Amino acid sequence: MVQTAVQTGAAGFLHRYEGLRARLPGQGLPWLAALRERGIAAFRAQGLPTRRVEAWKYTDLAPVAQAAFEEPLTAVDGALALPRAAAPKRVVFVDGRYRADLSDAGAPVRSLAAHLPAAEGLLGSVARIDDVPLAALNTALFEDGALIDLGPGEDGGVVEILSVTLAERPVAVHPRHLVRLAEGAKLVLIERAWGHGGSRALHSPVWEFSVGAGAHVTHARLQQEAAASLHLATTFARVAAGGTYDSFLLHAGAKLARSEAHVVLAGPRAAAHLNGAQLLADGQHGDCTTFLDHAAPDCPSRQTVKTVLSGKSRGVFQGKIHVHQVAQRTDGYQMNQALLLSDQAEIDSKPQLEIYADDVKCSHGATVGALDETQLFYLRARGIPEAAARAMLIEAFLQEAVEAVADETARAALAEAVAGWWEKVA
């Protein structure tokens, strides 16, 4: 075996893998052991991404590289104050581990750790393990996650997956979630990342979505981690002909958050919605990065991402759309807008279109602005106090992105997270 030099910030994670390897779930399964080895080799070769890597130019992982993370406790005290459920069925993970005692029965969600043989052929089939270091690391280290496998035409209903990170200690958790929808299946998934405690904990989930022909999945991610936490999420989705991956990302919590999505429209008329909103207060860094591959003809994609920044915060939007030569009649739309509420806030916005087909409709736009003083005055002249007037205009700015979420439950959960944000930070 060729020995590769250890890259920046990787040492702690590599060490952890060596220590854990024998105890990781599924080590008796040769295919999984091999996959984990492949993951750790890829991570060892690349290390944590640095700002020298083009896709990481605006987000510095030094806080992750420098941290000394601890293992999550194997058993957690049962008395946990959880947020109100956003969906009729909720499944709870604490520090990355499935908690049957906190979860509702009847949801189409199983513990990955408890059903690893069922994940063969699915785990690693959509994720890019070899060239996305965080996916590689997750593949090596994951201990549990959600496994959702819907048969042809099956309707999984509306499900919430709540991931609680107990940031009382600087734990690092790397859950792996797998979602497969067979032909014509349906699912609305509300994923909430939530935490408490004041230490620099890391929650770094990886999602793999395999969306079958004509299947439809809504994936609403609400990132509401504890204030000092680090959140690094990577989502992979592959959508077959006529299927839809309809996603929304909310970044509201954490000190440093990056959500990266890699979506491949693999069959004709496959559709993707990659909408999002980032609400960043003083000291927060939020990064929404997406890679969208139009790899088949007649596929529509829609993306509206809005970022609100206050205090000394920093927002990043990177949206790459790659239209392959076969992807004729692609209909792509991308819009990202930022609202700066302070002179010290910074937004870096990088739309990137690479088009190799000739019959394509692709539009994109970006705006950066402050609150409109005339609008603010109009509201105040009607007796609405300044903080409430600002909150109304901020919610109005986000409205377009929130309205793009078709499912009512998911939209309501989002609207609730967005409402009153300004009055809380102001």
Place this chain on the structure above:
Amino acid sequence: MLKIEGLCAEVEGKPILKGIDLELPAGEIHAIMGPNGAGKSTLSYLLAGREGYEVTGGSVTFHGQDLLAMEPEERAAAGLFLAFQYPVELPGVGNANFLRTALNAIRRSKGEAELDAMQFLKLARTRMKALSMPEDMLKRGVNVGFSGGEKKRNEVLQMALLNPSLAILDETDSGLDIDALRIVADGVNAMRGPGFSSLVITHYQRLLDYIVPDRVHVLMDGRIVQSGGPELAKQLEATGYTAVQAA
């Protein structure tokens, strides 16, 4: 009720108001007429508390309080209402939500109970009917996609709901056809009474056929150069502002 004394103001270092004296007693409607650039809009924005105007002299007293020391929302809570010449569009803010938030903010400041969604809708529907406004204007974004006449009616609707003791109507007649003008004037006339005063700011006499003022003041080059009864408006219409300037 409203007392303006020696009011001087600048915009970006340029003097616009050059010593305005005006007293508006409770229950009266006064018109302020004047040519473009006389300072009419500056006066109305200044009274409502918009930023960007520097008061360089004089005072404004409203119900015995120093108006110029108050925030815009405090002025509104104290009973001042400005009907905008150019009502502002608020995409993403529903009209119903806007109207109810404003109404409840005013009610709260008066120590009155807030209205819930049902109570508000009932009240709004009654007021809208009187202004011949279609009900779907509640569902749309504030002033978004409204015609000029609809925007002005929406201003009058806000006035009717917020029930101010002083309404400043800034060129409310501009862009209105005769039917809309009549509806708007009816809306203002319906509020007339001992507890309601209004400053009707206009370029043309036309509106004053429908809202008959108690007094008319002519504002030119930042000063009130002439005051009189309603007949002054008619006279101005016949002779034009240049005749006043020459006098």
